Amino acid sequence: MNGSLKTLVSIHLALFIATALFGQNKGKKAVPISFPFTEKHWSAKTDNVAFVDHKSTMAVKSSNDEGFEILLKDFDFSVGTIEFDVELKGRGFPGIKFHVDETTGNSETFYLRYFGTLNPISRNTTQYAAVIDGVNLWDLTDDYQAAATVFENQWNHIKMVISKNQMKVYVNDMQRAALHVPVLEGLTKSGKISLSGNVIYANMKITPDTIGELPDVAGYDPTYNDPNYLRNWKVLEPIDFPTGKDIMQQINTSSGVVINEAYFDDSKEWKPITAEHRAMVNLTKAFGGTERNSRRLTWLKTSITSDKELEKLLKLGFSDEVWVFINGQPLYQDKNYYGSPGMKEPRGRCTTDNTSLRIPLVEGENEILIGLTSYFFGWGLVARWDDTSGLRY
Numbered sequence: 276m277n278g279s280l281k282t283l284v285s286i287h288l289a290l291f292i293a294t295a296l297f298g299q300n301k302g303k304k305a306v307p308i309s310f311p312f313t314e315k316h317w318s319a320k321t322d323n324v325a326f327v328d329h330k331s332t333m334a335v336k337s338s339n340d341e342g343f344e345i346l347l348k349d350f351d352f353s354v355g356t357i358e359f360d361v362e363l364k365g366r367g368f369p370g371i372k373f374h375v376d377e378t379t380g381n382s383e384t385f386y387l388r389y390f391g392t393l394n395p396i397s398r399n400t401t402q403y404a405a406v407i408d409g410v411n412l413w414d415l416t417d418d419y420q421a422a423a424t425v426f427e428n429q430w431n432h433i434k435m436v437i438s439k440n441q442m443k444v445y446v447n448d449m450q451r452a453a454l455h456v457p458v459l460e461g462l463t464k465s466g467k468i469s470l471s472g473n474v475i476y477a478n479m480k481i482t483p484d485t486i487g488e489l490p491d492v493a494g495y496d497p498t499y500n501d502p503n504y505l506r507n508w509k510v511l512e513p514i515d516f517p518t519g520k521d522i523m524q525q526i527n528t529s530s531g532v533v534i535n536e537a538y539f540d541d542s543k544e545w546k547p548i549t550a551e552h553r554a555m556v557n558l559t560k561a562f563g564g565t566e567r568n569s570r571r572l573t574w575l576k577t578s579i580t581s582d583k584e585l586e587k588l589l590k591l592g593f594s595d596e597v598w599v600f601i602n603g604q605p606l607y608q609d610k611n612y613y614g615s616p617g618m619k620e621p622r623g624r625c626t627t628d629n630t631s632l633r634i635p636l637v638e639g640e641n642e643i644l645i646g647l648t649s650y651f652f653g654w655g656l657v658a659r660w661d662d663t664s665g666l667r668y
Contacts (some may be wrong), residue, residue, distance in 0.1 A: 307480040320344035334477040344471040353465035355483040360430040362475040366390045369472025374463040380409030383461040395424040405461035410564035415653035417624040423453035439491040457494025458552045504554035505658040508575045509545035516572035558654040570650040580667040581636040588661035590627035598646035607632045627659050
């Protein structure tokens with residue numbers, strides 16, 4: 276056999292072996308990894324964790340009917356499928372955190388809301404949110420709630436399919452996802468897994484790298500094609516703003532009030548900040564969480580050029596308190612305190628349904644200046660013009 280023939284035979288043999296191996300691997304099904312609820316696999320993050328036998332399976336629950344938390348040992352999760360069973364027991368927000376970075380407090384979370392019999396068409400049943408610097412951004416992610424059929428006094432099966440940028444969550448119905456998150460908005464892409472709540476968990480299994488047909492790339496942004504959103508702002512570093520203080524002070528001329536210089540220094544460095552997915556200006560992502568029982572204030576501004584003197588309607592979402600100025604003059608102030616009678620729809624969350632205000636614009640350049648505070652969970656702003664004719668920005 277000459278050299279050329281030997282080479283040809285070697286190539287064909289290599290191709291045959293590669294094809295055979297590919298066929299074998301293609302036919303193989305990913306094997307789930309089980310994590311029984313025992314101290315071997317899970318560490319207690321609270322002192323009320325009880326590993327028990329429940330309905331003939333290894334389970335975990337609270338030992339005192341208060342919320343507990345456990346962390347999966349020696350396992351980092353990136354992408355794949357997570358499945359577990361949960362039996363509702365006490366009222367609250369039982370759920371799972373994934374991509375947990377214990378050092379930074381960053382993670383992502385999915386949870387149920389259980390406060391009695393659940394309505395299968397209530398979109399408040401399930402929630403996804405990013406957790407940044409230990410802050411659950413539920414009030415900035417109204418879009419990521421969904422309805423689901425959840426049973427009482429029996430197991431509910433949860434399946435989470437998580438790719439690099441998307442997630443689908445199945446609740447009892449394994450054919451149709453209850454919740455689809457087109458963009459995971461957390462800062463971490465891998466990390467630990469934890470479970471919490473006053474419930475009973477069992478039958479945890481994880482199939483790494485198995486995501487079915489869920490894309491790895493980010494999904495559709497419903498605001499992408501809409502130029503009416505104000506996306507480009509400048510922002511000042513936050514300052515402490517003690518409870519009871521007001522940014523306005525009284526004067527004896529013109530409008531009768533001005534911004535208190537103690538809380539606004541226009542000479543400081545303004546840094547650009549751009550709205551992200553869903554046209555949200557996420558200030559928690561930019562500046563971290565606000566400590567409990569504290570209050571912080573920052574300022575945002577943007578320029579609008581108008582072809583002539585006119586008035587335009589601006590739809591504004593904000594969390595938590597807002598002051599709006601147009602060309603240096605006070606125009607609007609309001610509060611969006613969750614749980615208070617005056618909280619904005621939808622139930623204290625930051626969306627353009629919060630409020631609408633008419634902005635008087637002069638011909639030429641106009642400046643919109645906004646003071647915004649943080650004291651409770653997520654901190655952010657979203658703004659959209661009802662009509663942009665005659666405007667440039």
